[in-house]
Amino acid sequence: MTETLSYLLMAWSDPQLLLLTALGTFAGIYIGAIPGLSVTMAVSILVSFTFSWEVNDALALIVGIFIGGVYGGSRSAILLNIPGAPSSVATAFDGYPLAQQGEAGRAIGLSTVMSVIGGLVGTLVLASAAPVIGDLALRFAPRDYFLVAAIGLLLVGSLAEGSLAKGIFAAALGAIIGLVGMDPVTAQGRFTLGQVELMGGIHYVVLMIGLFGVAEAFYQLHNLDTPPVRQKVDKIIPSLAMVLKFLPLSVRTSLIGVVVGVLPGVGGDIAALMAYDHAKRTVKNPTKPFGKGAYEGLVAPETANSAAVGGAYVPMLTLGMPGDAVTAVIIGALVIHGLNPGPMLMVENPHIFWFTVGNLALANIFLLVFGLMGIKLFAKFVEMPKAVLIPLILVLCVVGTYSINSSMTEVYWMLGFGLLGYLLKIFGFQMGPIILGAILGPLMDTSYRQAMSSVGDNPVELLRELVTSPLSLILTSAVVLILLGNTSLLKKLKCKCKAAMARG
Amino acid sequence: MLKALLTGAALGLSALTLALPAHADYPERSIQAVIPWGAGGATDNVMRSLTPYVEKELGGKFILNNRPGGTAVIGSTYVMQQRPDGYTILLGAENPQLYPVLKLATFDYSDFYPINIIGQNVVVIAAPADAPFSTMAELLAAAKANPDTLRMGTTGAGGLPSTVHAMINAVDELKVREVTFGGDGPGITALMGKHIDFMPLSLAAAKELVRTGKLKALAVLTTEEVPELPGVEPITKALPAISEYLPWGPFWGAFVRKDTPDDVKQKLVDAYAKAVANDEFQGFLKNFGAHSLNLTGAEAEAFLKRWQSVTTWSMYKAKAIDIAPDSVGIAKP
């Protein structure tokens, strides 16, 4: 017990580890804020960079970057409507409208506090229930991943403002873009038009930077002459009353974040969108309408994507399996440092587990400090003349895209997606569903085929499994319920009931 | 600004010097090393561990660049397109050797110069701990009793599991349902959750899980027991005929374009040979579950040729590919 406690507090008491965690968190915020610079990339560079370090020092820096980076994406989402990472796409839905109303400072303040709450809930779950939920992740069969992806895609219903048909079209378009490249089973090209460059597929961050960054830059060209909104910079730190008001919602969305984060292959991006959907369904009287600057629309995704970090660590620390791309690189780092990440890690090297837990909590504290620092300066960023801001955004989009895969072809694609996004925006299509489709389409395709292969290509057998396995049954019912909720069927049913009651 | 200008000037200058034939001072600038697999994967791990030692031996800086996608076609093609000046190196795995027969690309490693074949992994056939079969012979019997019902995890055409499957089918019969995963990781997760029945894995990926009893090893793809997995029988016990393909395993190597100047090649060969032989790196390989090879020159080329010929011909025999290997210039083993 005392040993556990000493591991837990290791990062808090050693000045060097303290400093490295702080440094990591600080750097992470800015890495996360720049689209194209991803946490995965930062961590994999750190792995070679910290090669000769003590393993604890390296892990402290990595944890800081991870926590800071996931949060940092919200900065650019709120200020510029360009999510720094896919997990911040949902943050832009209500964050950017807030910035346009002069509340950028308040939005950043709230998102910081909420990220910290989410991060701490994630850490707490990791510390208290890691082995249990690690085993839960193993129960997900391919068919269950298929159902999770289906639930994710059904979010289109709540993401698509206005026309559902346009939302569905956008999601399908995204899915097709996500499917471009080599088929993972047969190695056959799909939608590659015979181009070698397209065999590797189109990275969805390329799509995201184009649709949000470039399209927004072109859109803003119309508003070149309107003076930027003056930003209110008082009351940046949310009051306790406000935090308490959102606490029930934030705990619920944090739990969504942890659970989704635990599943390998599904991460903070989906968690944030699911949490946004949850907020939209359950909050009856938001501060402002959703999509127009609802604080709830900011709380949900920010808590969920931060909580997903704790979740992603669960399979890594309990089983040696990566929960997402970042933990995959961290596993690599552990291997390079001579540790054996696997089911015995917690038994043979318990210090790694408790050290990580303590370190995650510490990084969240630093996040609170650094996140609330310099907000005024950032809010002023929005007040920069558009004539300067727009070219800067374009250059950042180019550098960001290039640094993903060092591919100039992808930069051209990014610009093309920018034009496409601009046109779609003009005609009232939403960008969110496209990203959703691009992330979930490939997951749905592979899990569908895995599920089909598992039952020997027998659809009847697959259907039987969907309703007989307990986990699948729960997920199937969720899909059916959401489908009914999206179509007007359920509403009609409710109306009839009410009418009958009134008459009776 | 000054810095930017200076960098611009430096880049311009280095472009100029490229045109000159003198390579006496190689490396004069940082070397771009392309890893055609994603960050955190086995190839990435090996290369990121090895590179610091190579940097020390060579006295230059490497910029490691992950260019994943398309079974490493994207990254390898990129290196093929760069100038043959030794400033772009491919740090890859075995996959390009199968490109001609899988119709993925028109080139293979014979279009590159092998600087070093670093090491090789051992293959393990793994199953969940409570699977009804414990040896390769029992697995084969179970598959024969109920053909096309057992679920085998694979990683797609050209991946390790399907290659091993082809080898087994070339000498015996193993009819199964193939469930394809995005890589070792998701496959192992499904294996532990018992959503698939068995999967051929690299020792590096399976070692810890077998050691901790989460998975059990049915056989290792060797002719003798391996020290890392004592008590696990070699596959030749159940399938003696497979020995003609052994030793076999996925490998890692460093490559440059064939027309790179000889003095540059020689410098790289020396640096890599010393770096791979480094005790600390050898310790890493051992812990990783891989066997060191450290092959250079003619030895490396012979290794590549044999690997390609053994693998493709066994795949052809098992009808896993429809192109005859000799039609794309691969001789019979």
Next chain:
Amino acid sequence: MNKTDKMLVGERTFCVLLLAFSLVILYLAYQIAGFSSINSPGAFPLGVALVMIISAAKICVDLIGKARPDCNGWLDAMQQFRRQHFPKRTLIFAALAVAYLAAIQWISFYASTFCFLVLSIVYLRGGRIAGALLVAALLLLLIYLLFTLAFSVYLP
């Protein structure tokens, strides 16, 4: 979708183009593996393409009954569309952006970025060259420090 009764200029053309695009996607999806099996590489893409076609058709059907925009014929509509969404400023900026991408491969990343930033800021602000030079220099320095030094990103 804004529930105005009037169609946007070019909306009908755009929606029909989307429908046509969906049909092309269906054709490409069919080409992958035909209707060979429910577990073929082309099965899921075919399904997605069908969803695309249905939703695009629905978008087109929704347009029926909406009032036509005020324009005289096809040519006038084109011109109105261009004026509304692609004014001269947008076109020139887009041209600058494309030229910038092309220049990256010719004259290195840093040189082309500097030119692009100075040119576009000067153009969009209508003058003030000194300010543009300063901003461009600052951003380049930042990119150099962040990407080249800290992240060792290989910039062309």
